[in-house]
Every structure is written in structure tokens, then in C-alpha cells.
Amino acid sequence: MYGSDGVNEDSERTAFRKTEKKYKLYYDNNKSSKKKKKPRPVDLSEVIDFKSVSESFTRNNDVHLPIGVSKLECQFARPVFSLDKCPGFYFIPEALSIEEQYRWIKESLVSFPEPPNRTNHNAVHGAIHDLFNAAKDRKVLVEEEKIILPGEEDAHTHKWEWATCDEPSGNTNTSKSISASVLLRKLRWSTLGLQFDWSKRSYNVSLPHNKIPDALCEVAKKMASPAMPVGEEFQPEAAIVNYFASGDMLGGHLDDMEADWSKPIVSMSLGCKAIFLLGGKSRNDEPLAMFLRSGDIVLMAGEARERFHGIPRIFTDTENAEIDCLEKHFSGEDDTCYLEYIKTSRININIRQVY
Numbered sequence: 001m002y003g004s005d006g007v008n009e010d011s012e013r014t015a016f017r018k019t020e021k022k023y024k025l026y027y028d029n030n031k032s033s034k035k036k037k038k039p040r041p042v043d044l045s046e047v048i049d050f051k052s053v054s055e056s057f058t059r060n061n062d063v064h065l066p067i068g069v070s071k072l073e074c075q076f077a078r079p080v081f082s083l084d085k086c087p088g089f090y091f092i093p094e095a096l097s098i099e100e101q102y103r104w105i106k107e108s109l110v111s112f113p114e115p116p117n118r119t120n121h122n123a124v125h126g127a128i129h130d131l132f133n134a135a136k137d138r139k140v141l142v143e144e145e146k147i148i149l150p151g152e153e154d155a156h157t158h159k160w161e162w163a164t165c166d167e168p169s170g171n172t173n174t175s176k177s178i179s180a181s182v183l184l185r186k187l188r189w190s191t192l193g194l195q196f197d198w199s200k201r202s203y204n205v206s207l208p209h210n211k212i213p214d215a216l217c218e219v220a221k222k223m224a225s226p227a228m229p230v231g232e233e234f235q236p237e238a239a240i241v242n243y244f245a246s247g248d249m250l251g252g253h254l255d256d257m258e259a260d261w262s263k264p265i266v267s268m269s270l271g272c273k274a275i276f277l278l279g280g281k282s283r284n285d286e287p288l289a290m291f292l293r294s295g296d297i298v299l300m301a302g303e304a305r306e307r308f309h310g311i312p313r314i315f316t317d318t319e320n321a322e323i324d325c326l327e328k329h330f331s332g333e334d335d336t337c338y339l340e341y342i343k344t345s346r347i348n349i350n351i352r353q354v355y
């Protein structure tokens, strides 16, 4: 999966990599350091825009869809689009209401990174509790190195604990500290349900885990239905939550660790707009680029699961992020921290049936 995008000379030359570079965020070299850095302009004319496809479809039912795009004949509350050349790939624009987006953004920041769910921070700091609230309260994670008394050599532990900024930590020697807001910014992924072991690139069923929350299961089952064989119901068993800040990318990869590829991956976009690349079975195949906006759902099942895909770009500037409606919804007093986060971030929740 993610680790598989080892950058070597060959992969640097593939069609997928070239397209990633085309859309990736670069800054123009500004001679005068006083001027604000400006993103290099990028030609977006070839990026498929399912929002405008959907809008013209809803306005006028017999609209001619762009070449290669079809509307799926199914009983679903919203129009579902497919690509003629990519069986098993489905795009549901604006599938989630603003209220649903609001809810899943909050859950992604508060409850999803809670242990026993693992995050990218586990490897360095162990299990971290209450990250979002600690960031809100401007706390600092401090590595406490216990002073070893004679005879207590075995009790030597490194333990990370929250402290308020001005709080000296007890009778210990503090060696390192990092602010919660930096850790929140550096949160890259969390895993729900069955835990994925990135080092072994497989699910480790022996790791402690909770079931996927019922409400998320319900959404995933409903959204998966256009890609499911008639009479079968999607069984959400694991989910990966990806957190993107400006300049972050998700390199081209396959999600090939689940047993049954006929079942879809249900992928929800939240926050700032992104570009998604859908490639072929080889990195040498030219990928298609499409916009992903907050509330969009992508399904990848069957043959589509053999296609390389990734995120080369998220847009965090007000003009391109397209989160005005969402921002308005985060208007409560308690919403300020969420709003600050999501204005410059994107969250993706992708839900999987593992067996």
C-alpha cells in the first residue's frame, strides 16, 4: 500500500509519476524573500469535474455526459457516475450532507485517533490519548525519563505525557517535548476496526481494536450499495483515515491487502478539494485526474481495485478549497478549532471489508 511507492529512478519516469508531478504543489521561486510564496499555476483543464457533470445532469436529465462517463441505472438517492473504461469505479458527487460532513470531520479529529486505534504517532510516542483537546488546550507532550534509583534499573521507562506549557513535570528529568498542535498537524493517518500493520503490510488481527462505529458502518453500507452484487451487503471491518495538509500527497498505490476484491473500498472526502489520480494496472498507464470535494464518495471494486491511484494535490486557498458551505456550518463557539483545522486540511475516510 502506502510504503509501496518507493521512489527509484524507474518509478520516477512512469506516466503516473509524471502526472503526479504535473499537479503537485510547487512554489514559484521568488527572488525577494519578503513576498508571500505563490503556488505555481497549474493547468486544470483535463481534470474531470463530477460536480459540474452532476449539476448539468440534475438540471437536464437527457444531458450529454462527457465522453466515457455514464450515469448508473440504480435505486440510489443521488446520481452515481461510472467510467466506461474503468469497470468497478463509481463516483457519487455530494453524497454526504453538510451535517454528515460536519459530524465525520469532528469524529476524525476527536475519536478516531483514540487508542486502541493506531496513528502514525504510535511508532514514536506510543498511544496518545486526547490529541485534539490537548491541542485546543495548548498542551505539550513531554517525554518523562524517570530517574533510576539504585536497584531500580529495570524500571527505567520512557513515557510521554501531556503537560500544560508552563507546568514543570514533577520529580523527573524532562528530555524532550512537542506541542499538541504540532502533533495534530503531523497526524497523517489513523486506523479503525481491524488494525493495519504498515511494517508487515497486512492486517494484524491480534492488535487490540474496536469495531467500526455503528453510524459509520451504516453510512458505508448505504454508500457501498451501487457497487455491491444484488442481495449482498457490505461488511465494514477496517478503515484508514488519512489527514492531508497543504503540500501533502498520497503517492500512487494499490490497496491489495483485503481478501475479496469484489467488495468495494468506500472512500469519503472531507474538507479541502483534492485531485485524485486513477491510473491503470501499471504505473506506465496514463492516469485520469478528477476533483474530489468535501462530501464526495468514491467506490473502487473488482477490476478498479487493480488500478494505481493516489492524491497528488490538495487545494487550501479560499478560491479553490471549495468549503464555504462547510465553513459556515462550523459557526458555534466550540467549533473554532475544527474550523481552523479544516480550512487548510483534507480528511479521507476509506472503509474496507477485509474478509
Ligand SMILES: O=C(O)CCC(=O)C(=O)O
Binding pocket: 240, 242, 250, 255, 267, 269, 276, 292, 309, 310, 311, 348, 350
Ligand atoms: O485520499 C483519498 O481520497 C484516497 C485514499 C486512498 O487511496 C487510500 O487510503 O488507500
Ligand SMILES: [Fe+2]
Binding pocket: 253, 254, 255, 309
Ligand atoms: Fe488507496
